[in-house]
Amino acid sequence: xxxxxxxxxxxxxxxxxxxxxxxxxxxxxxxxxxxxxxxxxxxxxxxxxxxxxxxxxxxxxxxxxxxxxxxxxxxxxxxxxxxxxxxxxxxxxxxxxxxxxxxxxxxxxxxxxxxxxxxxxxxxxxxxxxxxxxxxxxxxxxxxxxx
Numbered sequence: 001x002x003x004x005x006x007x008x009x010x011x012x013x014x015x016x017x018x019x020x021x022x023x024x025x026x027x028x029x030x031x032x033x034x035x036x037x038x039x040x041x042x043x044x045x046x047x048x049x050x051x052x053x054x055x056x057x058x059x060x061x062x063x064x065x066x067x068x069x070x071x072x073x074x075x076x077x078x079x080x081x082x083x084x085x086x087x088x089x090x091x092x093x094x095x096x097x098x099x100x101x102x103x104x105x106x107x108x109x110x111x112x113x114x115x116x117x118x119x120x121x122x123x124x125x126x127x128x129x130x131x132x133x134x135x136x137x138x139x140x141x142x143x144x145x146x147x
Contacts, residue, residue: 005060009074012057016050016081023050024088041096041112045089046119054078055126062133075134082127089120 027043030036058078062071093116100109 003068005064006068006070006074009057009061009068009070012053012060013074013077013081016053016085019047019050020045020081020084020088027092037095037099040092041099043088043092043096044119045085045092046123050081050085051119051123051126054081055129058130058133062137067137071137072134072139075130075137075139078130079127079134082123082130086120086123086127089116089123093120 023043023045027036027039031039055078058071058075061068061074068074096112100112103109103112
C-alpha cells in the first residue's frame with residue numbers, strides 16, 4: 001500500500017499556493033470604495049496557514065522515516081513559497097502603512113505594526129528551518145558561474 005505522506009505534503013503546498021494567489025488577486029483587483037493602499041493594508045500573506053503549511057509539508061517529507069524521495073523537491077517548493085510569502089508580505093506591509101493615517105485608534109496602529117513584523121519574522125524563521133531541511137536532504141544553495 002502506497003504511503004499517503006507525499007499526497008499530504010503536496011496538498012499542503014498546493015493549498016498555500018492557492019491561498020497566496022487569491023490573497024494577491026484580492027489585493028490587485030479594484031473594489032468599489034477601496035483603494036490600493038487600503039487593500040494592501042488588509043492583505044495578509046503571513047497567516048498561520050501560509051507560514052505553517054510549508055514547514056509541515058517539509059517535516060512530513062524529510063523528517064519522518066523513511067525520508068521521501070521527493071523531499072528535496074518538496075523543500076525547494078516550500079522555499080519558493082516562503083520567498084513569495086516574505087516578499088509579498090513585506091511589500092503589502094509597506095504599501096499599507098499610509099492607511100494608518102486614516103486609523104484613529106492607537107491600538108489598531110500598534111497591532112498592525114507588531115503583527116506585521118511578527119508575521120514576517122515567523123515566516124523568516126520557518127524559511128530558515130526549511131533551508132536547513134533542504135540542505136539535510138542533499139539540496140544545494142551554491143551558484144556556479146563558468147568563466
